[in-house]
Amino acid sequence: MPTPTTATETRITSASAPERIQQHRRYLMCRPEHFTVSYTINPWMEPANPTDTAKAVRQWQTLYDLYVSLGHEVHLIDPIPGLPDMVYTANGGFLIDGTAYGARFRYEQRMPEGPAFMDWFRANGFEVAEPLETNEGEGDFLLAGDVILAGTGFRSTDASHRELRELFGREVLSLTLIDPRFYHLDTALSVLDPVQGPGGVERANIAYLPHAFDERSQQLLAERFPDAIQVSDADGAVFGLNSASDGRNVIISPRATGFEAQLRERGYVPHLVDLSELLLGGGGIKCCTLELRR
Numbered sequence: 001m002p003t004p005t006t007a008t009e010t011r012i013t014s015a016s017a018p019e020r021i022q023q024h025r026r027y028l029m030c031r032p033e034h035f036t037v038s039y040t041i042n043p044w045m046e047p048a049n050p051t052d053t054a055k056a057v058r059q060w061q062t063l064y065d066l067y068v069s070l071g072h073e074v075h076l077i078d079p080i081p082g083l084p085d086m087v088y089t090a091n092g093g094f095l096i097d098g099t100a101y102g103a104r105f106r107y108e109q110r111m112p113e114g115p116a117f118m119d120w121f122r123a124n125g126f127e128v129a130e131p132l133e134t135n136e137g138e139g140d141f142l143l144a145g146d147v148i149l150a151g152t153g154f155r156s157t158d159a160s161h162r163e164l165r166e167l168f169g170r171e172v173l174s175l176t177l178i179d180p181r182f183y184h185l186d187t188a189l190s191v192l193d194p195v196q197g198p199g200g201v202e203r204a205n206i207a208y209l210p211h212a213f214d215e216r217s218q219q220l221l222a223e224r225f226p227d228a229i230q231v232s233d234a235d236g237a238v239f240g241l242n243s244a245s246d247g248r249n250v251i252i253s254p255r256a257t258g259f260e261a262q263l264r265e266r267g268y269v270p271h272l273v274d275l276s277e278l279l280l281g282g283g284g285i286k287c288c289t290l291e292l293r294r
């Protein structure tokens with residue numbers, strides 16, 4: 001039973017917040033059977049720190065089970081020995097309307113993942129566009145209503161943003177990341193209501209960490225998303241934004257307590273899933289989740 005104070009607060013906030021509508025999602029995940037940290041390609045990875053693969057699998061399973069219990073469809077790609085980062089399926093590509101823009105990884109340790117994911121997309125009925133430019137899929141590209149938000153600065157290049165624009169014919173808004181801890185867009189920005197409504201343009205709700213972006217990008221975000229949730233540095237630093245939303249349920253790290261409260265105030269339903277083991281590789285909830293849009 002919640003304390004009376006909490007119950008009252010909950011009633012007040014939920015009464016003033018809009019009702020959020022859950023949308024069905026189709027995800028691709030990869031069981032972290034070969035997860036470890038054996039190299040360093042982001043500031044979170046420290047090969048000297050021990051990793052516990054069984055624990056990573058248990059934590060990952062909690063996320064998988066939650067998606068299924070929420071009614072989502074979760075597909076699996078077989079993990080490949082020697083590719084410990086394959087659990088971060090968000091980097092495997094970017095998919096809209098049945099077309100998959102394949103990934104071309106920045107670092108050689110992950111390069112073989114690109115073709116492995118493209119094979120899976122082909123085998124599962126997606127049209128595959130092989131990338132010429134370096135890009136790390138949904139780690140850096142997020143669909144926000146009608147516009148694709150695209151990160152650059154560390155992994156995906158400006159040239160990949162052009163390639164993406166030509167391929168999908170949609171507006172691509174380039175955003176520059178400047179803090180090495182937030183090296184993929186999905187570590188600094190989260191789309192809460194990513195799907196466009198029937199018959200028209202919809203402005204998506206997003207949350208982001210302003211300091212992860214350069215001045216120009218901060219200005220752009222403020223102009224285009226005036227109602228966005230801006231999270232605190234503390235919540236950003238625990239990968240609070242590396243979250244997955246179905247429009248109503250938002251899966252976040254239990255450490256992001258401020259973000260959790262901001263979500264509740266706006267009528268979302270936060271679910272807390274701890275992926276501490278996968279954070280040792282510099283990834284969280286969103287990194288382990290690729291959306292398959294048909």
Ligand code: ARG
Nearest residue numbers: 042088090139184281283287
């Ligand atoms: N170790 C992986 C890398 O540095 C982590 C990827 C996290 N993925 C993400 N979508 N942010 O590439």
